[in-house]
Amino acid sequence: MPETRDAPRPRFRVGLTGGIASGKTTVSSLFADLGAAIIDTDVIAREVVEPGRPALAAIRNEFGEAVMAEDGTLDRAAMRRVIFTDADARRRLEAILHPVIRDETIRQAAAADGPYQLIVVPLLAGSPLAALMDRILVVDCDEATQIRRLMDRDAESEGQARRMLAAQVSREDRLAIADDVVDNGGDLDETRARVEALHRKYVDLAAR
Numbered sequence: 001m002p003e004t005r006d007a008p009r010p011r012f013r014v015g016l017t018g019g020i021a022s023g024k025t026t027v028s029s030l031f032a033d034l035g036a037a038i039i040d041t042d043v044i045a046r047e048v049v050e051p052g053r054p055a056l057a058a059i060r061n062e063f064g065e066a067v068m069a070e071d072g073t074l075d076r077a078a079m080r081r082v083i084f085t086d087a088d089a090r091r092r093l094e095a096i097l098h099p100v101i102r103d104e105t106i107r108q109a110a111a112a113d114g115p116y117q118l119i120v121v122p123l124l125a126g127s128p129l130a131a132l133m134d135r136i137l138v139v140d141c142d143e144a145t146q147i148r149r150l151m152d153r154d155a156e157s158e159g160q161a162r163r164m165l166a167a168q169v170s171r172e173d174r175l176a177i178a179d180d181v182v183d184n185g186g187d188l189d190e191t192r193a194r195v196e197a198l199h200r201k202y203v204d205l206a207a208r
């Protein structure tokens, strides 16, 4: 039918999620190497609070100069301290950021190409972004590995790393929403081989 010939193919979207330091960034860059389009909500969360963006003005309005750095950027450490001790402040920050991040993610997903899209959302369970996904892929490793990698990467103490994990959705709850799981508990070559198999599967599913 001529009127539908140029209609874009519906895009196949995989939501990638996982716990802190489970390897979301590592795994998504392996998929990027294979040609998947990557949309990362952590990257978007940083972009939307750059100077000049409306979300930064809204944060300044809500929380004042105490969360602003001298150079007009968001003082992330100060912001983290505020929300760490004040659950209401956390909710107010999320009320500003979540809709903006969601809209920007949807906009980028509509614009992106590639055989399929991989959309990285650290907290996908319960997020409205889950509705965008055709499949959910969970990056998984055991908690001891997560803690070790977190300590190595960010020079966190073991106690702090454990507290960060404890504040998260449990491994069990994350795995419960998975259509696919990539085990990132081994070395990078093992993970790469698992990613290659999933990539073939997604190219195949996207073409149907």
Ligand code: ATP
Residues within 6 Å of the ligand: 018, 019, 020, 021, 022, 023, 024, 025, 026, 027, 042, 122, 149, 150, 152, 153, 184, 185, 186, 187, 188, 191
């Ligand atoms: P965050 O939750 O903080 O955003 P993340 O889930 O994106 O983290 P990464 O940053 O990809 O996780 O990985 C955490 C750390 O573990 C990094 O230093 C990374 O280089 C390392 N790492 C990830 N996967 C492996 C692996 N298979 N073998 C060895 N090191 C790994």
